[in-house]
Amino acid sequence: MFNKPKTNPAPKGQAQPPIPPLPDLPSPGQARTGAPGQAAAPAAPPRPARGASVLASDLVFEGNVSGSGELQIDGSVKGDVRVGRLTVGETGAVEGSVQGETVEIRGRVVGSVTGKQVRLLGTAYVDGDINHEQLAIEVGAYFQGRCLQARAGQPAAAPAQPPAAPASTEPQVVELKPGA
Numbered sequence: 001m002f003n004k005p006k007t008n009p010a011p012k013g014q015a016q017p018p019i020p021p022l023p024d025l026p027s028p029g030q031a032r033t034g035a036p037g038q039a040a041a042p043a044a045p046p047r048p049a050r051g052a053s054v055l056a057s058d059l060v061f062e063g064n065v066s067g068s069g070e071l072q073i074d075g076s077v078k079g080d081v082r083v084g085r086l087t088v089g090e091t092g093a094v095e096g097s098v099q100g101e102t103v104e105i106r107g108r109v110v111g112s113v114t115g116k117q118v119r120l121l122g123t124a125y126v127d128g129d130i131n132h133e134q135l136a137i138e139v140g141a142y143f144q145g146r147c148l149q150a151r152a153g154q155p156a157a158a159p160a161q162p163p164a165a166p167a168s169t170e171p172q173v174v175e176l177k178p179g180a
Contacts, residue, residue: 050069050070051070052069052070052071052072052085052087053067053069053070053071053072054071054072054073054074055071055072055073055074055075055077055092056074056075057074057075057089057091057092058075059075059076060075060076060078061075061076061077061078061079062077062078062079063078063079064079064080064081064082064096065077065079065080065081065082065083066080066081066082066083067082067083067084068083068084069083069084069085070083070084070085070086070087071083071085071086071087072086072087072088072089072092073086073087073088073089073092073093073094073107074089074090074091074092074107075091075092075093076092076093076094076095077092077093077094077095077096078095078096079095079096080096080097080098080099080111081094081096081097081098081099081100082098082099082100083099083100084100084101084102085100085101085102085103086098086100086102086103086104086115087104087105087106088103088104088105088106088107088108088109088124089106089107090106090107090123091107092106092107092108093107093108093109093110094107094108094109094110094111095110095111096110096111097111097112097113097114097128098111098112098113098114098115099113099114099115100114100115101115101116101117102115102116102117103115103117103118103119104118104119104121105118105119105120105121105124105126105141106121106123106124107123107124107125108124108125108126109124109125109126109127109128110127110128111127111128112128112129112130112131112145113126113128113129113130113131113132114130114131114132115131115132115133116132116133116134117132117133117134118130118132118134118135118136119135119136119137119138120135120136120137120138120141120143121138121141122138122139122140122141123140123141124137124138124141124142124143125141125142126141126142126143126144126145127144127145128144128145129145129146129147129148130143130145130146130147130148131148131150132147132148132149132150133149133150133151133152135147135149
């Protein structure tokens with residue numbers, strides 16, 4: 001029916017470029033594993049790269065969200081969010097604690113933020129403490145709370161509780177030492 005040549009001839013004077021082998025098949029020069037006559041064990045299929053899961057701007061989600069992947073919130077979440085990589089978009093809002101390896105906030109978060117890398121972009125509004133290893137705050141971002149930096153390899157510190165009121169009414173002097 002169709003007459004198509006099986007190979008494309010190289011122009012005169014040029015060598016034909018080698019054809020790379022398929023990922024799951026051995027190349028012609030490679031030795032096969034196993035005994036002669038036995039088929040080689042099939043290689044595991046490559047895992048497809050997944051994009052971020054998205055909560056669209058018209059969605060309102062009530063409850064906790066957890067996972068190890070990537071999440072972009074453009075809608076509203078009332079609950080705690082714990083994922084591998086989190087992006088809160090400009091129209092996104094979270095009421096609850098937020099935790100992830102990388103946290104990028106462009107929208108509104110009311111609650112604590114915990115992450116190795118935390119970025120507050122110019123449109124961010126954060127009302128809560130931030131536990132981090134690295135923190136970047138752009139000009140224009142609103143932040144109300146405390147920053148608690150954890151050293152690399154150490155777990156993020158829990159927010160410190162205020163000391164109990166002393167029994168005496170005399171003022172108490174506390175000396176702060178650098179590095180303590």
